[in-house]
Amino acid sequence: MAEAPGEAPAAEGRPSKNGPYGRIFGLGEAVAKPRHIPERTCVGCGQKRPKRELVRVVGTPQGSLLLDTTGKNPGRGAYFCRQSTCWKKGTEKGTLFRRLNVDANPADLDNLYSEFQAIAAAPSREN
Numbered sequence: 350m351a352e353a354p355g356e357a358p359a360a361e362g363r364p365s366k367n368g369p370y371g372r373i374f375g376l377g378e379a380v381a382k383p384r385h386i387p388e389r390t391c392v393g394c395g396q397k398r399p400k401r402e403l404v405r406v407v408g409t410p411q412g413s414l415l416l417d418t419t420g421k422n423p424g425r426g427a428y429f430c431r432q433s434t435c436w437k438k439g440t441e442k443g444t445l446f447r448r449l450n451v452d453a454n455p456a457d458l459d460n461l462y463s464e465f466q467a468i469a470a471a472p473s474r475e476n
């Protein structure tokens with residue numbers, strides 16, 4: 350008998366022979382590292398923020414505006430910080446309309462603003 354039974358399988362399963370730490374940490378890092386966080390620029394203040402902290406507005410093909418709470422609506426989007434000041438700044442003088450290339454009714458903007466405020470007031474979700 351040259352080998353003791355049970356020894357070989359155990360050695361194979363453990364990366365203890367060549368650089369165990371390098372290997373383990375290398376892998377762990379690749380997995381644990383946060384993925385690239387997409388950033389968008391707020392139309393109001395021009396600051397870049399993580400996309401999920403912003404409220405997205407999309408211009409629909411029908412020419413109206415929509416608050417996109419899911420982030421999944423198709424169409425051109427514009428982003429706002431959750432602050433009334435950013436909203437005001439980004440929507441005054443038709444900036445938002447130009448940005449989204451829609452010809453919406455200013456009344457839409459008022460409705461949207463109410464929705465926006467509701468969202469802005471809500472605690473931001475973590476996912």
Ligand SMILES: [Zn+2]
Nearest residue numbers: 391394430435
């Ligand atoms: Zn802003």
